Amino acid sequence: MAEKLDMRGLSCPQPVFETKKKIELMGSGTLEVLVDSGTSRDNVTRLAESKGWNVSIKEQDDEFTLTLSK
């Protein structure tokens, strides 16, 4: 069961900062981050990739589900 982080409606840096805390805590595994802006999608993706996590993005109804795995 993947861990989840709902960051919809929140503006940066919160989505990135919370994601960073979460993946550092997890170390590895799968994390689903829900965001609803292109900025958050890009920032969270950039952060996760810089930490060596794989990111896959699914868009639905103006919202994005980012699946981070490592």
Place this chain on the structure above:
Amino acid sequence: MSALTGFFGSKKGIVATGLFIGVVAAVLQKLGNPANMGICVACMERDIAGALGFHRAAVVQYIRPEIIGFVLGALIAALAFREFRARSGSAPMVRFILGFFAMVGALVFLGCPWRALLRLAGGDGNAIVGLAGLFTGVGIGVLFIRSGYSLGASKKTYTAAGWLMPVVMIALLLLLLGNTVWGASKSLVYPEPDKFAPFFSEKGPGSQYAPLAISLGAALIIGFLAQRTRFCTMGAVRDVMLMREMHLMWGVIALVVGAFVTNYVLGQFNPGFAGQPVAHTAHVWNFGGMMLSGLAFALAGGCPGRQLFLSGEGDGDAAIFVMGMIVGAGFAHNFATASSPAGPGLWGPASVVAGLAVCLVIGFTMRQKA
């Protein structure tokens, strides 16, 4: 389209945007904008406040097309890349007050972060003091963010609500065109046109401006690029402090380099502290003013430029912050908190202290428990 998106999200994209802004700002100065003020979001919003009659400082009144272009350029980018999202409802009154004090602080220093960088690139040593204040203010904001500060989530709203700010900007553009290139509409409307807005400075910084079409065109491109790359001066400092993330900082560095080289080539680089254009040497208040602004920007999540770009992509909360800045500009000149080249205004120091107190209360009381 996805290749373009990749470019804008890359280091090259943010560096290109910073360079472009720096070069364009220096060139706009050459073409008529005030010295070291090719682009200054705070100063230019203040000029708009003056043009609308919200303050009576006769030397800083003009409807600056750069502000209009920033919002509309961001709107065009957001529509083109399907990122226009009408949203609002994240503590609007707090954002208004933060915008208000961000402007009060900026007008004590005499510039927003963009102008602080441009002043540095023009050789104004006082900018170093201001930037130190900005870093300190953002640093305090970062401490609050680390301890759970949040203004909460915004909500999706009606598409038309997201269009309000762009429409306000179109109205301002019509007002500007109507009273400049299309003639002088207000003299046709009022028997005593001098008594009614819009007001345009006849001398001082407000009377200095680059050709309208060039300013507007350049600002549209900057708005477009900045929306795509999320360029933000405050965010650059914040991300380095909060996450050791340099991405946005490359854009800021590029801005300074672009403006410096252009200034140097155009003979606009004059190093020194005293006698710098539209600046004063009261170091404590240069520092304090920018510290207040930096803290307010950090608590609101973006520098004044970024707030304009966000408002162009449908963010009503950012639009409220901009409105707070415009009201703050009116207040700052009406109540003598704004500085002049002679030094801080009568109530400048007191307004910085009061603003810091308000921001600290906001930071301490608006934290979510983990």
